[in-house]
Amino acid sequence: MANALNGAGGAMPMVESLLKSQLNGERLELAAGGAWTAANAGELETLVDRAAGEAAQAKSVSIDMAGVREFDTFGAWLLERLTRAWSATGREPVIVGMPQHDRGLLKEMHGVNREPAKPLPEENRIMGALAAVGQAGAGFGRDLLLLVDMLGAVGIAALRVIARPREYRFTSTVNQFDRVAWQAVPIILLITFLIGGIIAQQGIFHFRKFGAELYAVDLVAILVLREIGVLIVAIMVAGRSGSSYTAELGSMKMREEIDALRTMGFDPIEVLILPRILVLIVALPVLTFLGSMAALYGGGLVAWLYGGISPDIYIQRLTDAISLTHFKVGILKAPFMGLVIGIVACAEGLQVKGSAESLGLKTTASVVKSIFLVIVLDGLFAIFFASIGM
Amino acid sequence: MAQEPVIKVHDLVVGFGDQIVLDSLSLDVRGGEILGVVGGSGAGKSVLLRTIIGLLPKRQGSIEVLGVDLAKASEAERRALERRWGVLFQQGALFSSLTVRENVQFPMRENLTLSPRLMDEMALAKLEMVGLTPDDANKFPAELSGGMTKRAALARALALDPEIVFLDEPTSGLDPISAGDFDELIRTLQQTLGLTVFMVTHDLESLYTACDRVAVIADGKVVAEGPIAAMLESTHPWVRTYFQGKRGELLIDRRMSVSP
Numbered sequence: 001m002a003n004a005l006n007g008a009g010g011a012m013p014m015v016e017s018l019l020k021s022q023l024n025g026e027r028l029e030l031a032a033g034g035a036w037t038a039a040n041a042g043e044l045e046t047l048v049d050r051a052a053g054e055a056a057q058a059k060s061v062s063i064d065m066a067g068v069r070e071f072d073t074f075g076a077w078l079l080e081r082l083t084r085a086w087s088a089t090g091r092e093p094v095i096v097g098m099p100q101h102d103r104g105l106l107k108e109m110h111g112v113n114r115e116p117a118k119p120l121p122e123e124n125r126i127m128g129a130l131a132a133v134g135q136a137g138a139g140f141g142r143d144l145l146l147l148v149d150m151l152g153a154v155g156i157a158a159l160r161v162i163a164r165p166r167e168y169r170f171t172s173t174v175n176q177f178d179r180v181a182w183q184a185v186p187i188i189l190l191i192t193f194l195i196g197g198i199i200a201q202q203g204i205f206h207f208r209k210f211g212a213e214l215y216a217v218d219l220v221a222i223l224v225l226r227e228i229g230v231l232i233v234a235i236m237v238a239g240r241s242g243s244s245y246t247a248e249l250g251s252m253k254m255r256e257e258i259d260a261l262r263t264m265g266f267d268p269i270e271v272l273i274l275p276r277i278l279v280l281i282v283a284l285p286v287l288t289f290l291g292s293m294a295a296l297y298g299g300g301l302v303a304w305l306y307g308g309i310s311p312d313i314y315i316q317r318l319t320d321a322i323s324l325t326h327f328k329v330g331i332l333k334a335p336f337m338g339l340v341i342g343i344v345a346c347a348e349g350l351q352v353k354g355s356a357e358s359l360g361l362k363t364t365a366s367v368v369k370s371i372f373l374v375i376v377l378d379g380l381f382a383i384f385f386a387s388i389g390m
Numbered sequence: 391m392a393q394e395p396v397i398k399v400h401d402l403v404v405g406f407g408d409q410i411v412l413d414s415l416s417l418d419v420r421g422g423e424i425l426g427v428v429g430g431s432g433a434g435k436s437v438l439l440r441t442i443i444g445l446l447p448k449r450q451g452s453i454e455v456l457g458v459d460l461a462k463a464s465e466a467e468r469r470a471l472e473r474r475w476g477v478l479f480q481q482g483a484l485f486s487s488l489t490v491r492e493n494v495q496f497p498m499r500e501n502l503t504l505s506p507r508l509m510d511e512m513a514l515a516k517l518e519m520v521g522l523t524p525d526d527a528n529k530f531p532a533e534l535s536g537g538m539t540k541r542a543a544l545a546r547a548l549a550l551d552p553e554i555v556f557l558d559e560p561t562s563g564l565d566p567i568s569a570g571d572f573d574e575l576i577r578t579l580q581q582t583l584g585l586t587v588f589m590v591t592h593d594l595e596s597l598y599t600a601c602d603r604v605a606v607i608a609d610g611k612v613v614a615e616g617p618i619a620a621m622l623e624s625t626h627p628w629v630r631t632y633f634q635g636k637r638g639e640l641l642i643d644r645r646m647s648v649s650p
Binding site: 112 | 486487501502505511512515518530531532533548550581582584
């Protein structure tokens with residue numbers, strides 16, 4: 001046990017040198033000492049490499065290990081490396097003064113690292129860059145396919161549920177609705193209230209130059225009802241619920257819970273994903289309505305306090321400026337945005353592989369992609385509504 | 391083999407809420423031995439292991455590892471002590487975003503100053519010692535089988551040449567052949583490296599092949615302690631059922647017929 005139990009040898013001053021060499025005629029004599037352990041491995045490596053070079057001048061080499069106080073696998077490997085270097089040049093080294101116990105360890109090291117590790121394939125930088133571009137393109141196509149695939153799978157699951165409505169998981173749906181819609185209400189109200197106020201303030205500030213403060217009310221009403229209300233809500237929900245869908249499904253995938261469901265004869269899409277997506281489709285219009293109202297309220301408050309537009313006039317102006325069309329344009333978009341967020345979040349969740357890192361990556365990807373797609377979708381809707389004259 | 395204890399647990403009390411898991415438990419682990427800790431599910435074997443390595447708080451009692459009392463040790467002493475032991479967790483607990491080689495190199499990189507070449511060589515040496523090939527070194531933990539995960543985790547536990555290795559159910563989830571190989575591996579490593587091994591296990595076979603001594607935990611205490619032969623003579627009901635139940639007897643019969 002010379003190597004292990006005296007491990008607390010730190011009390012001894014480290015004066016003994018680890019490896020001393022002496023050229024004696026044509027014989028290189030090395031004397032090892034001190035602790036040949038992990039703690040000294042860095043220093044020891046330099047000494048060992050130097051000694052391996054010195055052997056060039058000698059015909060034979062010997063190494064005396066009697067002075068070694070502690071010896072572990074690091075020391076054993078470095079000694080093995082030294083003897084291998086000597087053997088390679090045809091000088092078979094003689095090792096003396098080594099306790100039986102340490103010889104066992106050296107023998108253990110004798111077999112290792114014989115087979116050089118396969119180096120990782122070298123990459124050509126230009127080819128690597130090209131490959132990265134290609135992979136990104138292919139990845140984009142794959143993502144799109146995945147989304148379409150998920151949409152189809154959810155559609156089929158929905159049809160099955162319509163055929164057998166008794167099997168639909170209402171409890172799970174209500175639970176999800178509580179988490180996604182009800183618990184999101186306070187934060188959505190607060191944020192849209194502030195956004196409405198900010199739009200009103202900016203509108204009044206700039207329109208005042210033309211004496212057209214009252215038009216700020218039109219600005220708030222149209223912007224909030226058609227665009228901002230639904231967009232802010234969709235982005236909030238993507239960050240809040242989309243990310244949690246991905247993380248939940250991803251960790252269920254990692255712990256084989258999804259496989260377990262499948263082997264029990266349940267379709268994970270029907271059990272886990274359909275309720276979540278349906279909840280988003282229902283929750284987004286509800287949240288959009290609440291958010292838009294909060295934004296109009298915030299806008300009115302700022303118009304009154306900052307712009308001196310009294311509530312009576314504000315409401316009067318609102319009824320003149322907006323029609324049901326504006327409201328419909330906003331609220332019609334909401335379920336589609338919910339669908340996109342849900343599809344992206346669930347598809348990403350099922351893509352999670354075994355590592356914790358991949359869970360993080362997929363959660364990020366889920367939020368980024370769903371916000372991106374929500375904005376793209378909003379643009380498409382703008383073109384659509386413009387061309388049908390809404 | 392040195393006989394003085396390297397782990398001294400005295401009057402240890404550990405509990406969660408109202409539940410007392412370990413009730414004034416005392417146990418010594420001697421230097422250079424393989425101690426197997428057994429007990430029913432929920433008896434507190436893993437709790438004992440986690441308390442010794444400082445992952446769970448204790449309510450009373452003292453724990454001394456390699457002469458250091460963890461409760462009184464300074465931050466620096468603690469860190470120094472933690473370098474002198476290695477832990478193999480039940481599920482391996484390999485870092486999933488690092489390759490096997492990087493997992494083994496992680497403790498080396500943090501605690502030592504080594505050249506990249508030496509670090510690569512040492513990582514591969516450790517992996518070969520536990521029976522993995524250089525090809526496995528570049529795999530990620532998710533690509534390994536159960537047995538390989540345990541081996542890789544053992545290589546990481548051995549990365550800094552620890553004096554004590556804690557093993558939490560090293561053979562659980564392995565097939566009997568892999569489990570047998572693993573027991574043998576632990577035995578060989580213990581002999582060549584002069585390790586002290588603290589092994590929590592369910593596996594009777596491991597107790598017979600690998601362990602020098604066995605400690606049985608029941609009712610929050612060590613109810614029996616000693617070599618296997620002493621276990622067979624114990625009168626404690628749980629110990630009797632465990633070692634002399636159907637599975638136990640089968641093993642005894644087989645051993646007797648193989649080595650009379």
